[in-house]
Amino acid sequence: MLHADSGGRLSYIAENTKIGLDCSGDVNFVSHAHMDHAPSSSKAGLLCSDETAELLAARSRVRHNGHSQEMTLGEVDLSLADSGHVLGSRQVIINGGADKFVYTGDLRTEDSILFKGAKPVECDTLLIESTYGLPRFSFPKREATYSDITSWVKQEVASGNCVVLGGYALGKAQELVKILNERMGITPIVSDEIGDVCAVYKRHGIHLDYVTTSSDEGTKALMRNFVAVLSQNKVNSKMASALSREYGKKISTAVATGWAQSPSWGFDVDRAFCLSDHCDFAGLVDYVAATGARKVYVNHGSSREFARDLKKKGVNALAVDDMRPAKGQKTLLG
Ligand SMILES: [Zn+2]
Incomplete structure (x- = not known):
């Protein structure tokens, strides 16, 4: 179950555990080591790649109680898949049987001189970034x-x-x-x-x-x-x-x-x-289709516009900006 708080921070609740999606929770998933995704400190254990843990230490000396690359919470398995963005960047897969949820973090599907691009992960519910989610963003090869x-x-x-x-x-x-x-x-x-x-x-x-x-x-x-x-x-x-x-x-x-x-x-x-570590508009649309997700949440950048374009293509999409709780509410379930 996806939660948004009034600050726009997102977490996934599984087995009564709050899994912070690039923010703090009982478990902190850190998709990659760019500073806008990394915690300044963390009492909870981190779920991230070895490379991300090393980059966090090299860049900001983030204090945390260790990290793991996979985790099990009761009946729910948490695992990672490459997101193609920078060294160590990962998507998180939260698989509880009835709902397989994927959060992409920052995403690039095109191969670069350094890395292979991300491969789509089939899922029921997808949370995808939309930094370049406008049709005019069409990157050169x-x-x-x-x-x-x-x-x-x-x-x-x-x-x-x-x-x-x-x-x-x-x-x-x-x-x-x-x-x-x-x-x-x-x-x-x-x-x-x-x-x-x-x-x-x-x-x-x-x-x-x-x-x-x-x-x-x-x-x-x-x-x-x-x-x-x-x-x-x-x-x-x-x-x-x-x-x-x-x-x-x-x-x-x-x-x-x-x-x-x-x-x-x-x-x-x-x-x-023009050289980006993100997907352009067509790359994001293709990725969403390839996952086969029945419900798609869109976050970052042009999220409302991208969700609207996905809806026109028949996708059940919602911008995270439209699911923030109203004043007085603490969280909103998705
Ligand atoms: Zn990034």
């Missing part, structure tokens, strides 16, 4: 974006410029490092924050070549014409001007994000490449 990035970096390097690429510190940054390594033979400089995440990727078998800004190699690399990967929120014209003054070189900047396709997002950089 990943390989086409990889080619655009490499062509642009080659052109800037050939012009004698340094290049700074921006992406989320967990996920996109590692993908950018891999593109530079494999497609261009470049070992980029990365921030220490990104380096900490790259180290976890490496421990889990994903080879990445990079140097960190604080290392001796990083200091030397900064003296030459360099290519760097930094957190997206740090990459802008002010940063480029500061680096240009310090190193006496022209700095070319770009970001890689799905929001590059949104006209309302202005990026203060030379180029914005």
Whole structure:
């Protein structure tokens, strides 16, 4: 049984146990280690992948009482399935026999240079994210974006410029490092924050070549014409001007994000490449159909619009925003 509280936090109640879905509960399911999904601390045990537990420790030192990758509560089994979003990201499957419930967390079904995409999990009830749940979000093929990035970096390097690429510190940054390594033979400089995440990727078998800004190699690399990967929120014209003054070189900047396709997002950089760790609209619709779910809840981003479009396709869908309790009510059952 799905519960929403007045703050929009979602949990699933099974065997009198509250399973927090990327929020606190008697059991805390953490779909992945992006900070908007991770608890700051947790007295309850975590249900998450080994990789997510390691990334949480590396990134935020979240205190918790251990984690497990599967669990049984009476007659109900809890298990995990890949969600294709970042290293360690998982969907949770709560199977009580009469109702098999799946929560996707952030979801990507397209393969990347680092990972295979998520495979649909058949279920009765589905809770799916809808970050890019509007029909206008139709992402280019990943390989086409990889080619655009490499062509642009080659052109800037050939012009004698340094290049700074921006992406989320967990996920996109590692993908950018891999593109530079494999497609261009470049070992980029990365921030220490990104380096900490790259180290976890490496421990889990994903080879990445990079140097960190604080290392001796990083200091030397900064003296030459360099290519760097930094957190997206740090990459802008002010940063480029500061680096240009310090190193006496022209700095070319770009970001890689799905929001590059949104006209309302202005990026203060030379180029914005459309590269997302989420499904686009068609990917979400296909995923919902493939699960065969009889009831679909939609959360995040354009949830009302996506639920409305699903209904037009004959799906029994409801936006979580429409199931929040009214004032005075504490929770709402779905
Ligand atoms: Zn995420």
